[in-house]
Amino acid sequence: MREFVPLAPLHQPHNLAGITAVRNARPDLSQIACFDTAFHHGMPHLATLTGLPRELRDQGIRRYGFHGLSYEYVVERLRSEEVDVDGERVIVAHLGNGASMCALKGGRSVETTMGFSTLSGLPMGTRCGDLDPGIILYLLTEMDLSADRLRHLLYEESGLLGLSGFSRNMQELLARPTDHSALEAVAYFCYQARSHLAALTAVLGGLDRLVFTGGIGANAPMVRADICADLGYLGVALDPTRNTAGARVISSAAGRVVVEAFATDEEQMIAQHMRRLLAAQPARQVA
Ligand SMILES: Nc1ncnc2c1ncn2[C@@H]1O[C@H](COP(=O)(O)OP(=O)(O)O)[C@@H](O)[C@H]1O
Ligand SMILES: CC(=O)OP(=O)(O)O
Ligand SMILES: [Mg+2]
Structure with missing residues:
Protein backbone atom coordinates (compact mmCIF):
# COMPACT_ATOMS: atom_id res chain seq x y z
CA MET A 1 0.00 0.00 0.00
CA ILE A 32 -9.73 -4.19 6.42
CA ALA A 33 -8.93 -1.43 3.92
CA CYS A 34 -11.48 -0.02 1.46
CA PHE A 35 -10.02 1.41 -1.73
CA ASP A 36 -11.51 4.71 -2.92
CA THR A 37 -10.65 3.67 -6.49
CA ALA A 38 -12.54 0.35 -6.46
CA PHE A 39 -15.88 1.77 -7.65
CA HIS A 40 -14.23 2.90 -10.90
CA HIS A 41 -12.64 -0.48 -11.57
CA GLY A 42 -15.12 -1.40 -14.29
CA MET A 43 -14.72 1.87 -16.25
CA PRO A 44 -14.56 1.27 -20.02
CA HIS A 45 -10.99 0.61 -21.19
CA LEU A 46 -10.78 3.91 -23.10
CA ALA A 47 -11.58 5.87 -19.95
CA THR A 48 -8.60 4.29 -18.20
CA LEU A 49 -6.06 5.27 -20.88
CA THR A 50 -3.74 8.26 -21.00
CA GLY A 51 -2.05 9.53 -24.16
CA LEU A 52 1.33 8.24 -22.97
CA PRO A 53 3.06 5.24 -24.57
CA ARG A 54 1.56 1.79 -24.02
CA GLU A 55 4.57 0.51 -22.03
CA LEU A 56 3.82 3.05 -19.30
CA ARG A 57 0.28 1.76 -18.94
CA ASP A 58 1.72 -1.70 -18.38
CA GLN A 59 3.66 -0.12 -15.50
CA GLY A 60 0.49 1.20 -13.87
CA ILE A 61 0.35 4.69 -15.41
CA ARG A 62 -3.38 4.72 -16.12
CA ARG A 63 -6.49 6.50 -14.95
CA TYR A 64 -7.99 5.05 -11.75
CA GLY A 65 -10.46 7.64 -10.38
CA PHE A 66 -11.17 8.47 -6.72
CA HIS A 67 -14.10 9.42 -4.42
CA GLY A 68 -15.45 5.96 -5.29
CA LEU A 69 -16.88 5.40 -1.80
CA SER A 70 -18.85 8.63 -2.11
CA TYR A 71 -20.20 7.74 -5.56
CA GLU A 72 -21.13 4.27 -4.37
CA TYR A 73 -22.99 5.77 -1.40
CA VAL A 74 -24.98 8.06 -3.70
CA VAL A 75 -25.90 5.19 -6.04
CA GLU A 76 -26.94 2.92 -3.15
CA ARG A 77 -28.99 5.69 -1.59
CA LEU A 78 -30.82 6.42 -4.86
CA ARG A 79 -31.43 2.70 -5.37
CA SER A 80 -32.80 2.36 -1.84
CA GLU A 81 -35.23 5.15 -2.66
CA GLU A 82 -36.46 3.25 -5.72
CA VAL A 83 -34.88 5.69 -8.17
CA ASP A 84 -34.24 3.87 -11.47
CA VAL A 85 -30.54 4.68 -11.23
CA ASP A 86 -29.72 1.71 -13.49
CA GLY A 87 -31.85 3.12 -16.30
CA GLU A 88 -30.67 6.73 -16.03
CA ARG A 89 -27.69 8.78 -17.19
CA VAL A 90 -26.41 10.29 -13.95
CA ILE A 91 -23.61 12.69 -13.02
CA VAL A 92 -22.54 13.00 -9.40
CA ALA A 93 -20.51 16.08 -8.47
CA HIS A 94 -18.54 15.44 -5.28
CA LEU A 95 -17.36 18.92 -4.34
CA GLY A 96 -15.42 19.08 -1.08
CA ASN A 97 -11.81 19.84 -0.23
CA GLY A 98 -11.11 17.30 -2.94
CA ALA A 99 -13.49 17.62 -5.88
CA SER A 100 -14.40 15.31 -8.73
CA MET A 101 -17.33 14.28 -10.89
CA CYS A 102 -18.46 10.86 -12.00
CA ALA A 103 -20.58 9.85 -14.99
CA LEU A 104 -22.77 6.81 -14.26
CA LYS A 105 -24.59 4.50 -16.63
CA GLY A 106 -26.41 1.44 -15.34
CA GLY A 107 -25.39 2.59 -11.86
CA ARG A 108 -21.70 2.09 -12.74
CA SER A 109 -18.88 4.56 -13.23
CA VAL A 110 -18.12 5.08 -16.92
CA GLU A 111 -15.93 8.19 -16.58
CA THR A 112 -14.61 10.41 -13.85
CA THR A 113 -12.53 13.58 -13.65
CA MET A 114 -9.77 12.34 -11.34
CA GLY A 115 -7.36 9.94 -12.97
CA PHE A 116 -3.96 8.57 -11.97
CA SER A 117 -3.76 10.81 -8.94
CA THR A 118 -6.03 13.02 -6.86
CA LEU A 119 -4.76 16.09 -8.74
CA SER A 120 -6.59 15.98 -12.05
CA GLY A 121 -9.96 17.31 -13.16
CA LEU A 122 -11.59 20.10 -11.15
CA PRO A 123 -9.61 22.66 -9.16
CA MET A 124 -9.91 21.91 -5.42
CA GLY A 125 -9.23 23.47 -2.04
CA THR A 126 -5.46 23.36 -2.46
CA ARG A 127 -4.98 21.20 -5.60
CA CYS A 128 -4.69 22.66 -9.07
CA GLY A 129 -6.90 20.30 -11.11
CA ASP A 130 -6.17 19.83 -14.81
CA LEU A 131 -2.98 21.56 -15.89
CA ASP A 132 -1.12 21.81 -19.18
CA PRO A 133 1.77 19.32 -18.70
CA GLY A 134 4.01 21.85 -20.41
CA ILE A 135 3.73 24.02 -17.31
CA ILE A 136 5.17 21.23 -15.16
CA LEU A 137 8.13 20.86 -17.53
CA TYR A 138 8.63 24.62 -17.52
CA LEU A 139 8.60 24.77 -13.71
CA LEU A 140 11.14 21.94 -13.53
CA THR A 141 13.53 23.06 -16.25
CA GLU A 142 13.21 26.86 -16.45
CA MET A 143 12.32 27.70 -12.85
CA ASP A 144 14.42 24.94 -11.26
CA LEU A 145 11.73 23.70 -8.92
CA SER A 146 12.67 20.48 -7.10
CA ALA A 147 10.28 17.54 -7.24
CA ASP A 148 9.35 18.14 -3.58
CA ARG A 149 8.68 21.82 -4.17
CA LEU A 150 6.59 20.99 -7.24
CA ARG A 151 4.56 18.40 -5.33
CA HIS A 152 3.84 20.94 -2.61
CA LEU A 153 2.86 23.60 -5.15
CA LEU A 154 0.44 21.33 -7.03
CA TYR A 155 -1.11 19.62 -3.99
CA GLU A 156 -1.05 22.21 -1.24
CA GLU A 157 -0.70 25.73 -2.61
CA SER A 158 -3.00 25.74 -5.65
CA GLY A 159 -6.76 25.62 -6.29
CA LEU A 160 -8.99 27.90 -4.21
CA LEU A 161 -6.12 28.73 -1.85
CA GLY A 162 -3.69 29.59 -4.63
CA LEU A 163 -6.14 31.71 -6.59
CA SER A 164 -7.63 33.55 -3.61
CA GLY A 165 -4.31 33.96 -1.84
CA PHE A 166 -5.88 33.45 1.59
CA SER A 167 -8.20 30.46 1.95
CA ARG A 168 -8.94 26.97 0.66
CA ASN A 169 -12.29 27.05 2.40
CA MET A 170 -15.26 27.76 0.11
CA GLN A 171 -17.40 29.08 2.97
CA GLU A 172 -14.74 31.67 3.84
CA LEU A 173 -14.41 32.73 0.20
CA LEU A 174 -18.18 33.12 -0.22
CA ALA A 175 -18.21 35.31 2.89
CA ARG A 176 -15.95 37.83 1.11
CA PRO A 177 -18.07 38.89 -1.91
CA THR A 178 -16.19 42.15 -2.37
CA ASP A 179 -12.74 40.54 -2.51
CA HIS A 180 -11.67 40.28 -6.15
CA SER A 181 -9.33 37.31 -5.68
CA ALA A 182 -11.94 35.39 -3.64
CA LEU A 183 -14.56 36.03 -6.33
CA GLU A 184 -12.19 34.92 -9.06
CA ALA A 185 -11.24 31.73 -7.21
CA VAL A 186 -14.92 30.78 -6.80
CA ALA A 187 -15.70 31.74 -10.41
CA TYR A 188 -12.82 29.59 -11.72
CA PHE A 189 -14.00 26.64 -9.59
CA CYS A 190 -17.55 26.94 -11.00
CA TYR A 191 -16.37 27.54 -14.57
CA GLN A 192 -14.21 24.41 -14.52
CA ALA A 193 -16.99 22.38 -12.89
CA ARG A 194 -19.46 23.49 -15.60
CA SER A 195 -17.00 22.62 -18.32
CA HIS A 196 -16.29 19.13 -16.91
CA LEU A 197 -19.99 18.54 -16.38
CA ALA A 198 -20.69 19.23 -20.04
CA ALA A 199 -17.84 16.91 -21.09
CA LEU A 200 -19.28 14.10 -18.96
CA THR A 201 -22.75 14.55 -20.52
CA ALA A 202 -21.08 14.00 -23.89
CA VAL A 203 -19.69 10.69 -22.60
CA LEU A 204 -23.18 9.72 -21.37
CA GLY A 205 -24.99 10.94 -24.49
CA GLY A 206 -27.27 13.13 -22.36
CA LEU A 207 -28.25 13.60 -18.76
CA ASP A 208 -31.23 12.54 -16.63
CA ARG A 209 -30.05 13.24 -13.08
CA LEU A 210 -27.39 15.47 -11.49
CA VAL A 211 -26.47 15.01 -7.83
CA PHE A 212 -24.42 17.54 -5.87
CA THR A 213 -22.63 16.25 -2.79
CA GLY A 214 -19.48 16.83 -0.68
CA GLY A 215 -19.25 19.78 1.72
CA ILE A 216 -19.55 22.37 -1.07
CA GLY A 217 -22.00 20.45 -3.28
CA ALA A 218 -24.39 19.74 -0.41
CA ASN A 219 -24.18 23.14 1.30
CA ALA A 220 -23.33 25.95 -1.14
CA PRO A 221 -26.40 27.07 -3.17
CA MET A 222 -24.47 29.89 -4.81
CA VAL A 223 -21.88 27.47 -6.20
CA ARG A 224 -24.59 25.08 -7.46
CA ALA A 225 -26.39 27.99 -9.14
CA ASP A 226 -23.22 29.25 -10.82
CA ILE A 227 -22.31 25.78 -12.10
CA CYS A 228 -25.82 25.20 -13.48
CA ALA A 229 -26.11 28.65 -15.08
CA ASP A 230 -26.42 28.42 -18.87
CA LEU A 231 -26.92 24.63 -18.77
CA GLY A 232 -30.48 25.04 -20.06
CA TYR A 233 -29.36 23.48 -23.35
CA LEU A 234 -28.78 20.23 -21.41
CA GLY A 235 -32.21 20.43 -19.78
CA VAL A 236 -30.80 21.66 -16.44
CA ALA A 237 -32.86 24.37 -14.73
CA LEU A 238 -32.66 25.09 -11.00
CA ASP A 239 -35.52 26.34 -8.87
CA PRO A 240 -33.81 29.28 -7.09
CA THR A 241 -36.07 29.06 -4.03
CA ARG A 242 -35.57 25.32 -3.55
CA ASN A 243 -31.83 25.70 -4.19
CA THR A 244 -31.40 28.45 -1.60
CA ALA A 245 -33.63 26.67 0.91
CA GLY A 246 -31.41 23.58 0.76
CA ALA A 247 -34.19 21.29 -0.52
CA ARG A 248 -33.25 17.79 -1.58
CA VAL A 249 -34.58 18.29 -5.16
CA ILE A 250 -33.49 21.67 -6.47
CA SER A 251 -34.49 21.50 -10.14
CA SER A 252 -37.51 23.38 -11.46
CA ALA A 253 -40.41 21.93 -13.44
CA ALA A 254 -38.95 23.75 -16.49
CA GLY A 255 -35.92 21.46 -16.50
CA ARG A 256 -35.85 17.90 -17.85
CA VAL A 257 -32.93 16.88 -15.61
CA VAL A 258 -33.62 16.08 -11.95
CA VAL A 259 -31.05 17.98 -9.88
CA GLU A 260 -30.57 17.12 -6.23
CA ALA A 261 -28.24 17.95 -3.37
CA PHE A 262 -27.53 15.86 -0.29
CA ALA A 263 -24.65 14.92 2.00
CA THR A 264 -22.49 11.91 1.18
CA ASP A 265 -21.43 9.36 3.79
CA GLU A 266 -18.18 7.63 2.86
CA GLU A 267 -17.75 6.28 6.40
CA GLN A 268 -21.09 4.48 6.20
CA MET A 269 -20.00 2.94 2.91
CA ILE A 270 -16.77 1.69 4.52
CA ALA A 271 -18.76 0.22 7.40
CA GLN A 272 -21.12 -1.55 4.96
CA HIS A 273 -18.22 -3.06 3.03
CA MET A 274 -16.69 -4.29 6.28
CA ARG A 275 -19.96 -5.79 7.45
CA ARG A 276 -20.45 -7.63 4.14
CA LEU A 277 -16.89 -8.92 4.14
CA LEU A 278 -17.05 -10.11 7.74
CA ALA A 279 -20.44 -11.74 7.19
CA ALA A 280 -18.95 -13.70 4.29
CA GLN A 281 -16.04 -14.99 6.42
CA PRO A 282 -16.18 -17.99 8.74
CA ALA A 283 -16.89 -16.88 12.33
CA ARG A 284 -13.74 -15.75 14.19
CA GLN A 285 -13.16 -15.22 17.80
CA VAL A 286 -13.25 -11.51 18.56
CA ALA A 287 -10.81 -10.51 21.28
N1 LIG B 1 -22.48 25.98 4.33
C1 LIG B 1 -21.45 25.94 3.49
N2 LIG B 1 -21.34 26.83 2.48
C2 LIG B 1 -20.30 26.80 1.63
N3 LIG B 1 -19.31 25.90 1.69
C3 LIG B 1 -19.37 24.98 2.66
C4 LIG B 1 -20.42 24.94 3.61
N4 LIG B 1 -20.20 23.91 4.46
C5 LIG B 1 -19.04 23.33 4.07
N5 LIG B 1 -18.54 23.97 2.98
C6 LIG B 1 -17.27 23.73 2.28
O1 LIG B 1 -17.06 22.35 2.05
C7 LIG B 1 -15.65 22.14 1.94
C8 LIG B 1 -15.28 20.92 2.75
O2 LIG B 1 -15.93 19.82 2.18
P1 LIG B 1 -15.83 18.36 2.80
O3 LIG B 1 -16.53 17.44 1.87
O4 LIG B 1 -16.28 18.40 4.21
O5 LIG B 1 -14.26 18.18 2.76
P2 LIG B 1 -13.33 16.90 2.82
O6 LIG B 1 -12.96 16.65 1.38
O7 LIG B 1 -12.17 17.33 3.65
O8 LIG B 1 -14.14 15.77 3.42
C9 LIG B 1 -14.96 23.41 2.43
O9 LIG B 1 -14.51 24.18 1.33
C10 LIG B 1 -16.10 24.13 3.15
O10 LIG B 1 -15.95 25.53 3.15
C1 LIG C 1 -9.96 11.43 -2.88
C2 LIG C 1 -9.99 12.80 -2.32
O1 LIG C 1 -9.54 13.75 -2.93
O2 LIG C 1 -10.55 12.89 -1.10
P1 LIG C 1 -10.90 14.26 -0.31
O3 LIG C 1 -11.95 14.92 -1.10
O4 LIG C 1 -11.40 13.77 1.03
O5 LIG C 1 -9.64 15.07 -0.22
MG1 LIG D 1 -14.64 14.13 2.55
Whole structure:
Protein backbone atom coordinates (compact mmCIF):
# COMPACT_ATOMS: atom_id res chain seq x y z
CA MET A 1 0.00 0.00 0.00
CA ARG A 2 3.02 2.27 0.46
CA GLU A 3 3.50 2.16 -3.32
CA PHE A 4 0.26 4.11 -3.66
CA VAL A 5 1.51 7.17 -1.74
CA PRO A 6 2.45 9.03 -4.97
CA LEU A 7 -1.13 8.62 -6.24
CA ALA A 8 -2.63 10.32 -3.19
CA PRO A 9 0.12 11.99 -1.12
CA LEU A 10 -2.38 14.05 0.89
CA HIS A 11 -4.30 10.94 1.92
CA GLN A 12 -2.36 7.68 1.81
CA PRO A 13 0.28 8.55 4.48
CA HIS A 14 -2.59 9.20 6.94
CA ASN A 15 -4.33 5.95 5.96
CA LEU A 16 -1.08 4.05 6.55
CA ALA A 17 -0.43 5.82 9.86
CA GLY A 18 -3.74 4.50 11.21
CA ILE A 19 -3.01 0.97 10.04
CA THR A 20 0.48 1.05 11.57
CA ALA A 21 -0.77 2.47 14.88
CA VAL A 22 -3.43 -0.23 15.21
CA ARG A 23 -0.97 -2.94 14.19
CA ASN A 24 1.49 -1.77 16.85
CA ALA A 25 -1.16 -1.55 19.54
CA ARG A 26 -3.08 -4.71 18.62
CA PRO A 27 -1.09 -6.96 16.26
CA ASP A 28 -3.70 -9.70 16.81
CA LEU A 29 -6.50 -7.73 15.11
CA SER A 30 -7.32 -8.11 11.41
CA GLN A 31 -7.60 -4.88 9.48
CA ILE A 32 -9.73 -4.19 6.42
CA ALA A 33 -8.93 -1.43 3.92
CA CYS A 34 -11.48 -0.02 1.46
CA PHE A 35 -10.02 1.41 -1.73
CA ASP A 36 -11.51 4.71 -2.92
CA THR A 37 -10.65 3.67 -6.49
CA ALA A 38 -12.54 0.35 -6.46
CA PHE A 39 -15.88 1.77 -7.65
CA HIS A 40 -14.23 2.90 -10.90
CA HIS A 41 -12.64 -0.48 -11.57
CA GLY A 42 -15.12 -1.40 -14.29
CA MET A 43 -14.72 1.87 -16.25
CA PRO A 44 -14.56 1.27 -20.02
CA HIS A 45 -10.99 0.61 -21.19
CA LEU A 46 -10.78 3.91 -23.10
CA ALA A 47 -11.58 5.87 -19.95
CA THR A 48 -8.60 4.29 -18.20
CA LEU A 49 -6.06 5.27 -20.88
CA THR A 50 -3.74 8.26 -21.00
CA GLY A 51 -2.05 9.53 -24.16
CA LEU A 52 1.33 8.24 -22.97
CA PRO A 53 3.06 5.24 -24.57
CA ARG A 54 1.56 1.79 -24.02
CA GLU A 55 4.57 0.51 -22.03
CA LEU A 56 3.82 3.05 -19.30
CA ARG A 57 0.28 1.76 -18.94
CA ASP A 58 1.72 -1.70 -18.38
CA GLN A 59 3.66 -0.12 -15.50
CA GLY A 60 0.49 1.20 -13.87
CA ILE A 61 0.35 4.69 -15.41
CA ARG A 62 -3.38 4.72 -16.12
CA ARG A 63 -6.49 6.50 -14.95
CA TYR A 64 -7.99 5.05 -11.75
CA GLY A 65 -10.46 7.64 -10.38
CA PHE A 66 -11.17 8.47 -6.72
CA HIS A 67 -14.10 9.42 -4.42
CA GLY A 68 -15.45 5.96 -5.29
CA LEU A 69 -16.88 5.40 -1.80
CA SER A 70 -18.85 8.63 -2.11
CA TYR A 71 -20.20 7.74 -5.56
CA GLU A 72 -21.13 4.27 -4.37
CA TYR A 73 -22.99 5.77 -1.40
CA VAL A 74 -24.98 8.06 -3.70
CA VAL A 75 -25.90 5.19 -6.04
CA GLU A 76 -26.94 2.92 -3.15
CA ARG A 77 -28.99 5.69 -1.59
CA LEU A 78 -30.82 6.42 -4.86
CA ARG A 79 -31.43 2.70 -5.37
CA SER A 80 -32.80 2.36 -1.84
CA GLU A 81 -35.23 5.15 -2.66
CA GLU A 82 -36.46 3.25 -5.72
CA VAL A 83 -34.88 5.69 -8.17
CA ASP A 84 -34.24 3.87 -11.47
CA VAL A 85 -30.54 4.68 -11.23
CA ASP A 86 -29.72 1.71 -13.49
CA GLY A 87 -31.85 3.12 -16.30
CA GLU A 88 -30.67 6.73 -16.03
CA ARG A 89 -27.69 8.78 -17.19
CA VAL A 90 -26.41 10.29 -13.95
CA ILE A 91 -23.61 12.69 -13.02
CA VAL A 92 -22.54 13.00 -9.40
CA ALA A 93 -20.51 16.08 -8.47
CA HIS A 94 -18.54 15.44 -5.28
CA LEU A 95 -17.36 18.92 -4.34
CA GLY A 96 -15.42 19.08 -1.08
CA ASN A 97 -11.81 19.84 -0.23
CA GLY A 98 -11.11 17.30 -2.94
CA ALA A 99 -13.49 17.62 -5.88
CA SER A 100 -14.40 15.31 -8.73
CA MET A 101 -17.33 14.28 -10.89
CA CYS A 102 -18.46 10.86 -12.00
CA ALA A 103 -20.58 9.85 -14.99
CA LEU A 104 -22.77 6.81 -14.26
CA LYS A 105 -24.59 4.50 -16.63
CA GLY A 106 -26.41 1.44 -15.34
CA GLY A 107 -25.39 2.59 -11.86
CA ARG A 108 -21.70 2.09 -12.74
CA SER A 109 -18.88 4.56 -13.23
CA VAL A 110 -18.12 5.08 -16.92
CA GLU A 111 -15.93 8.19 -16.58
CA THR A 112 -14.61 10.41 -13.85
CA THR A 113 -12.53 13.58 -13.65
CA MET A 114 -9.77 12.34 -11.34
CA GLY A 115 -7.36 9.94 -12.97
CA PHE A 116 -3.96 8.57 -11.97
CA SER A 117 -3.76 10.81 -8.94
CA THR A 118 -6.03 13.02 -6.86
CA LEU A 119 -4.76 16.09 -8.74
CA SER A 120 -6.59 15.98 -12.05
CA GLY A 121 -9.96 17.31 -13.16
CA LEU A 122 -11.59 20.10 -11.15
CA PRO A 123 -9.61 22.66 -9.16
CA MET A 124 -9.91 21.91 -5.42
CA GLY A 125 -9.23 23.47 -2.04
CA THR A 126 -5.46 23.36 -2.46
CA ARG A 127 -4.98 21.20 -5.60
CA CYS A 128 -4.69 22.66 -9.07
CA GLY A 129 -6.90 20.30 -11.11
CA ASP A 130 -6.17 19.83 -14.81
CA LEU A 131 -2.98 21.56 -15.89
CA ASP A 132 -1.12 21.81 -19.18
CA PRO A 133 1.77 19.32 -18.70
CA GLY A 134 4.01 21.85 -20.41
CA ILE A 135 3.73 24.02 -17.31
CA ILE A 136 5.17 21.23 -15.16
CA LEU A 137 8.13 20.86 -17.53
CA TYR A 138 8.63 24.62 -17.52
CA LEU A 139 8.60 24.77 -13.71
CA LEU A 140 11.14 21.94 -13.53
CA THR A 141 13.53 23.06 -16.25
CA GLU A 142 13.21 26.86 -16.45
CA MET A 143 12.32 27.70 -12.85
CA ASP A 144 14.42 24.94 -11.26
CA LEU A 145 11.73 23.70 -8.92
CA SER A 146 12.67 20.48 -7.10
CA ALA A 147 10.28 17.54 -7.24
CA ASP A 148 9.35 18.14 -3.58
CA ARG A 149 8.68 21.82 -4.17
CA LEU A 150 6.59 20.99 -7.24
CA ARG A 151 4.56 18.40 -5.33
CA HIS A 152 3.84 20.94 -2.61
CA LEU A 153 2.86 23.60 -5.15
CA LEU A 154 0.44 21.33 -7.03
CA TYR A 155 -1.11 19.62 -3.99
CA GLU A 156 -1.05 22.21 -1.24
CA GLU A 157 -0.70 25.73 -2.61
CA SER A 158 -3.00 25.74 -5.65
CA GLY A 159 -6.76 25.62 -6.29
CA LEU A 160 -8.99 27.90 -4.21
CA LEU A 161 -6.12 28.73 -1.85
CA GLY A 162 -3.69 29.59 -4.63
CA LEU A 163 -6.14 31.71 -6.59
CA SER A 164 -7.63 33.55 -3.61
CA GLY A 165 -4.31 33.96 -1.84
CA PHE A 166 -5.88 33.45 1.59
CA SER A 167 -8.20 30.46 1.95
CA ARG A 168 -8.94 26.97 0.66
CA ASN A 169 -12.29 27.05 2.40
CA MET A 170 -15.26 27.76 0.11
CA GLN A 171 -17.40 29.08 2.97
CA GLU A 172 -14.74 31.67 3.84
CA LEU A 173 -14.41 32.73 0.20
CA LEU A 174 -18.18 33.12 -0.22
CA ALA A 175 -18.21 35.31 2.89
CA ARG A 176 -15.95 37.83 1.11
CA PRO A 177 -18.07 38.89 -1.91
CA THR A 178 -16.19 42.15 -2.37
CA ASP A 179 -12.74 40.54 -2.51
CA HIS A 180 -11.67 40.28 -6.15
CA SER A 181 -9.33 37.31 -5.68
CA ALA A 182 -11.94 35.39 -3.64
CA LEU A 183 -14.56 36.03 -6.33
CA GLU A 184 -12.19 34.92 -9.06
CA ALA A 185 -11.24 31.73 -7.21
CA VAL A 186 -14.92 30.78 -6.80
CA ALA A 187 -15.70 31.74 -10.41
CA TYR A 188 -12.82 29.59 -11.72
CA PHE A 189 -14.00 26.64 -9.59
CA CYS A 190 -17.55 26.94 -11.00
CA TYR A 191 -16.37 27.54 -14.57
CA GLN A 192 -14.21 24.41 -14.52
CA ALA A 193 -16.99 22.38 -12.89
CA ARG A 194 -19.46 23.49 -15.60
CA SER A 195 -17.00 22.62 -18.32
CA HIS A 196 -16.29 19.13 -16.91
CA LEU A 197 -19.99 18.54 -16.38
CA ALA A 198 -20.69 19.23 -20.04
CA ALA A 199 -17.84 16.91 -21.09
CA LEU A 200 -19.28 14.10 -18.96
CA THR A 201 -22.75 14.55 -20.52
CA ALA A 202 -21.08 14.00 -23.89
CA VAL A 203 -19.69 10.69 -22.60
CA LEU A 204 -23.18 9.72 -21.37
CA GLY A 205 -24.99 10.94 -24.49
CA GLY A 206 -27.27 13.13 -22.36
CA LEU A 207 -28.25 13.60 -18.76
CA ASP A 208 -31.23 12.54 -16.63
CA ARG A 209 -30.05 13.24 -13.08
CA LEU A 210 -27.39 15.47 -11.49
CA VAL A 211 -26.47 15.01 -7.83
CA PHE A 212 -24.42 17.54 -5.87
CA THR A 213 -22.63 16.25 -2.79
CA GLY A 214 -19.48 16.83 -0.68
CA GLY A 215 -19.25 19.78 1.72
CA ILE A 216 -19.55 22.37 -1.07
CA GLY A 217 -22.00 20.45 -3.28
CA ALA A 218 -24.39 19.74 -0.41
CA ASN A 219 -24.18 23.14 1.30
CA ALA A 220 -23.33 25.95 -1.14
CA PRO A 221 -26.40 27.07 -3.17
CA MET A 222 -24.47 29.89 -4.81
CA VAL A 223 -21.88 27.47 -6.20
CA ARG A 224 -24.59 25.08 -7.46
CA ALA A 225 -26.39 27.99 -9.14
CA ASP A 226 -23.22 29.25 -10.82
CA ILE A 227 -22.31 25.78 -12.10
CA CYS A 228 -25.82 25.20 -13.48
CA ALA A 229 -26.11 28.65 -15.08
CA ASP A 230 -26.42 28.42 -18.87
CA LEU A 231 -26.92 24.63 -18.77
CA GLY A 232 -30.48 25.04 -20.06
CA TYR A 233 -29.36 23.48 -23.35
CA LEU A 234 -28.78 20.23 -21.41
CA GLY A 235 -32.21 20.43 -19.78
CA VAL A 236 -30.80 21.66 -16.44
CA ALA A 237 -32.86 24.37 -14.73
CA LEU A 238 -32.66 25.09 -11.00
CA ASP A 239 -35.52 26.34 -8.87
CA PRO A 240 -33.81 29.28 -7.09
CA THR A 241 -36.07 29.06 -4.03
CA ARG A 242 -35.57 25.32 -3.55
CA ASN A 243 -31.83 25.70 -4.19
CA THR A 244 -31.40 28.45 -1.60
CA ALA A 245 -33.63 26.67 0.91
CA GLY A 246 -31.41 23.58 0.76
CA ALA A 247 -34.19 21.29 -0.52
CA ARG A 248 -33.25 17.79 -1.58
CA VAL A 249 -34.58 18.29 -5.16
CA ILE A 250 -33.49 21.67 -6.47
CA SER A 251 -34.49 21.50 -10.14
CA SER A 252 -37.51 23.38 -11.46
CA ALA A 253 -40.41 21.93 -13.44
CA ALA A 254 -38.95 23.75 -16.49
CA GLY A 255 -35.92 21.46 -16.50
CA ARG A 256 -35.85 17.90 -17.85
CA VAL A 257 -32.93 16.88 -15.61
CA VAL A 258 -33.62 16.08 -11.95
CA VAL A 259 -31.05 17.98 -9.88
CA GLU A 260 -30.57 17.12 -6.23
CA ALA A 261 -28.24 17.95 -3.37
CA PHE A 262 -27.53 15.86 -0.29
CA ALA A 263 -24.65 14.92 2.00
CA THR A 264 -22.49 11.91 1.18
CA ASP A 265 -21.43 9.36 3.79
CA GLU A 266 -18.18 7.63 2.86
CA GLU A 267 -17.75 6.28 6.40
CA GLN A 268 -21.09 4.48 6.20
CA MET A 269 -20.00 2.94 2.91
CA ILE A 270 -16.77 1.69 4.52
CA ALA A 271 -18.76 0.22 7.40
CA GLN A 272 -21.12 -1.55 4.96
CA HIS A 273 -18.22 -3.06 3.03
CA MET A 274 -16.69 -4.29 6.28
CA ARG A 275 -19.96 -5.79 7.45
CA ARG A 276 -20.45 -7.63 4.14
CA LEU A 277 -16.89 -8.92 4.14
CA LEU A 278 -17.05 -10.11 7.74
CA ALA A 279 -20.44 -11.74 7.19
CA ALA A 280 -18.95 -13.70 4.29
CA GLN A 281 -16.04 -14.99 6.42
CA PRO A 282 -16.18 -17.99 8.74
CA ALA A 283 -16.89 -16.88 12.33
CA ARG A 284 -13.74 -15.75 14.19
CA GLN A 285 -13.16 -15.22 17.80
CA VAL A 286 -13.25 -11.51 18.56
CA ALA A 287 -10.81 -10.51 21.28
N1 LIG B 1 -22.48 25.98 4.33
C1 LIG B 1 -21.45 25.94 3.49
N2 LIG B 1 -21.34 26.83 2.48
C2 LIG B 1 -20.30 26.80 1.63
N3 LIG B 1 -19.31 25.90 1.69
C3 LIG B 1 -19.37 24.98 2.66
C4 LIG B 1 -20.42 24.94 3.61
N4 LIG B 1 -20.20 23.91 4.46
C5 LIG B 1 -19.04 23.33 4.07
N5 LIG B 1 -18.54 23.97 2.98
C6 LIG B 1 -17.27 23.73 2.28
O1 LIG B 1 -17.06 22.35 2.05
C7 LIG B 1 -15.65 22.14 1.94
C8 LIG B 1 -15.28 20.92 2.75
O2 LIG B 1 -15.93 19.82 2.18
P1 LIG B 1 -15.83 18.36 2.80
O3 LIG B 1 -16.53 17.44 1.87
O4 LIG B 1 -16.28 18.40 4.21
O5 LIG B 1 -14.26 18.18 2.76
P2 LIG B 1 -13.33 16.90 2.82
O6 LIG B 1 -12.96 16.65 1.38
O7 LIG B 1 -12.17 17.33 3.65
O8 LIG B 1 -14.14 15.77 3.42
C9 LIG B 1 -14.96 23.41 2.43
O9 LIG B 1 -14.51 24.18 1.33
C10 LIG B 1 -16.10 24.13 3.15
O10 LIG B 1 -15.95 25.53 3.15
C1 LIG C 1 -9.96 11.43 -2.88
C2 LIG C 1 -9.99 12.80 -2.32
O1 LIG C 1 -9.54 13.75 -2.93
O2 LIG C 1 -10.55 12.89 -1.10
P1 LIG C 1 -10.90 14.26 -0.31
O3 LIG C 1 -11.95 14.92 -1.10
O4 LIG C 1 -11.40 13.77 1.03
O5 LIG C 1 -9.64 15.07 -0.22
MG1 LIG D 1 -14.64 14.13 2.55
